[in-house]
Amino acid sequence: MQSLRHLLPSAGSLIVFEAAGRLASFTAAGRELGMTQAAVSYAIRGLEDQFGAKLFQRRHRQVLLTEAGERFHADVTLGLSHIRKSAEELRARAGGMHVTLSASTAFASFWMMPRLQKFRDDLPGIDLRIQTADRDLDLVAEGIPLGIRGGDAADWPDYELAPIAGEDIYPVAGPAYLARADTPRTPAEITLHHLIHLDEPYRPAATWNEWFQSAGLNGAVAKRGLVINDYVLVIQAVMEGQGIALGWRHLTDRLIAAGLLVRLSDHVMTTGKGFHVAWPKNRALSDSAEKVRDWLAAQA
Template identity: 35%
Template sequence: MLERDDLPPLQSLVVFEASARLLSFTAAAKELNMTQPAVSQQIRSIETALGVKLFARIYRGVMLTDEGHSLLKTTQKHLKELRDALQKLQQKNRHPRINVATDFAFAAFRLMPRLPEFRKQYPNIDIRIQASQSEVDLASTQADVAILFGDGQYQGYRSERLLAERVYPVCSPKLLANIPPIDSMQALSSLPLLKLNLEAGQQWMDWARVFRLNDANTTPPEPVMEFDNYTLLVQAVISGQGVGLGWSPLLDDFIKSGVLVPLEDFAVTSEHGYYMVTSNQQALSDPAIAFLQWIVSTNDKHPITP
């Protein structure tokens, strides 16, 4: 039986939990801001102290042994309890805070313009926005709430659709003023198109699918410019450099103000959309519930079904 002095250091257990969860010493090192050899050394120290193998080394990775699975379950349970206890102590005299994970497009065009309203209603709740251009990794964000674009299928998480995907071409008024009416897909294909580059796994609509859903007999031309960031693409559209794809209601504020013009005749919908995603493993805090109720209330003018 292990005595108190024989217990592995807390840091070693943190390293073990990350390595076991990610099944990669390299990924654990990146997450913990350590080197891969340092992670390997910590794991060897625990295995030596316990006298058991926690990992089986395989080609290009590791897998947990039965003993490793057993220790992971216990470690995750008690690390969570420790984190929760420390968080409660830290926040005892602070405002409650919620972490919201989403992509740059939703954060910039939908969430940030409306956050002053939330803070006015809930002045004692602080919000931390975790925005990413890449697909959000739910396991590593530690977010209380995630607002994600996709099909709503997130294993181990609850999801509720907030906004359905409705897409249409958008351009600036000054671009439209200098061209004939855009009354066909052929006319649309004659315009300079701006493209958003997608990473593997991302499910946003693209020009090829817009043309296909409009039963076009032509394929879209090569884009004149490509962007890895949707915010930059929108700025290029606003400045009159071409036509981009707009997601409703992300760009509604620009359209209502006349900064952008939607080409509604070519609007398309899909089964995808933005979903509110929360963990099945953890009960929602009161601040998180308040935020979810508020974000739904901001959607009253935009039905969640196509």
């Protein structure tokens, strides 16, 4: 009984072979696997040389499995699928004490950081990794168990959701700004001030115009001002006295309590949506990931 290690040019070439056979294209296989077509070509060549058999017929714009290739492909597909499923389960279940949470930089900075000590006190032994990105990642594709998502269930049909916070929005300014300008008392007065705009390319966020409408200023058009695509930078600009920005309660309430920000109006725009911890449907979560999920939900 010969070891597979000696039978194959490389074990990795099986994974390449499976993809190339399924996709009938070396280029497509390379795309799926994050490799070049040439690398795929070499891997298949290695297998063919080792076995002394043609596994593919090369056609124009396409490769087709030979008869021998078909047989081998069926078995390799079956074998690898067993292993993949098991590996995914192992990763999900036995993720052990490491849990990754996908979130925006704003959530990581303003919501999670102030609570990190409490997290450590409540769940000692669990290592939380926060993966920030400028978009909401596909958790399945990235192999990440948990994410923070804005919106509601209709926005995320492939995920389970547990609420963390509602979406309440009000204007905030920094003390430095208010030291130089009259403090606005009404939404109408706010329209006369320097406004800072959040313009995230990948995540929908409420705009100043939407906020004014929610306050009954139906004809108001927010003046253009500083436009920033990262909410952490928006808040920094506010604290630097550059103007007034919309504040999301769950992100700003601690800064307001600390006196670093000032809330400027009694009017709150409540969208009816919220922020949730999300995890993929039909996927096992490790014990630790479940604990993190439950802890997050308990902060609501």
